[in-house]
Amino acid sequence: MELEKEVRMHIENGKILHDSVLRFLIAGIIKKYKIDIENFIGSESWLNDSWNSWKDTAAIDSVTPSSHKLKLLTIPAGCTGRIQPCDVGIFGSFKKVVKTLTNYAQLTNSNYKFQTRDETLKLLSLVWRQLCSPKLEKWARYAWVAAGYDVPRPASFETPAQLLFPRGVAGDCTMHGCSSTSFVKCLYCEKLFCFEHFVIDHHNC
Secondary structure, three states, rough: HHHHHHHHHHHOOOOOOHHHHHHHHHHHHHOOOOOOOOOOOOOOEEEEEHHHHHHHHHEEEEEEOOOOEEEEEEEOOHHHHHHHHHHHHHHHHHHHHHHHHHHHHHHHHOOOOOOOHHHHHHHHHHHEEEEOHHHHHHHHHHHHOOOOOOOOOOOOOOOHHHOOOOOOOOEOOOOOOOOOOOOOEOOOOOOOOOOHHHHHOOOOO
16 A cells, blocks of 8 residues: 555656556556465566667666676567567557557647656556457457467457547547547447547546
């Protein structure tokens, strides 16, 4: 509870502490799935990709506690399309949805400050929840096929952008009394929403 209060305090003050948020999310996952961590032993290895930032061992060593020994393992350059399914089939669609939302905001809601920390966090959370919809299971599974893994190929599917922003999505917003035009379809309740009632109000059916 103390950690939750700490995170909420920083969110309200417009300051998001990444470490606090991360620990808060991990604590939530452990509680939700009743994970037994009493005898958990952390790994001393760190697997990263070939970005130059991750090759700076001096910088990494400078923030590694002296009581810990860390073994760095680097994925060779050029392997993104082979062993990193998220890079191949997930992140691109995720970014496309985020870009569609932010572009729409710039055109129709100039007062919406999506670049602020709090709004950015809420926007990414909103998009990620939509991408976790069971309707996108085949799309998510295809990322492993696209990366070259020997797994069953899923049947035909629609992408997140195709489902969230289908043809004919522009209509009446579902919310009672709202006269704004809808622009997105929730993948859970399948209702149409305008920007205010989906993004600004952080729709969570």
